[in-house]
Amino acid sequence: MEEYVYEKEKAFVFTDEGQRAFLKIRDETFRLIEVSGAVKASIPTFKTGICGLSWSLMACFDRLAELGEIREVTDEKPQWQDRVFVLGPAKQKPEA
Numbered sequence: 001m002e003e004y005v006y007e008k009e010k011a012f013v014f015t016d017e018g019q020r021a022f023l024k025i026r027d028e029t030f031r032l033i034e035v036s037g038a039v040k041a042s043i044p045t046f047k048t049g050i051c052g053l054s055w056s057l058m059a060c061f062d063r064l065a066e067l068g069e070i071r072e073v074t075d076e077k078p079q080w081q082d083r084v085f086v087l088g089p090a091k092q093k094p095e096a
Helices: 006-013 016-036 042-048 054-066
Strands: 070-072 084-087
């Protein structure tokens, strides 16, 4: 059985379809984190109606993490849809 490899799937994020998926996932992820403080990967993908290429969708989350926009807080490596994310260092509000 083939395994997920981000470097292989990352190219999807830079396609037209991938950019559209990435932006929808990004916006919904930020909205949900603002409301609840954390989000499981399955929720933004379900809420945006994006389905299908699960490894490609996982690459959208990994790209957001790579950019520092979100950070994974899952201790173990669960199924991709059960990974939990919070805001990353690039999105942290400076302390007053």
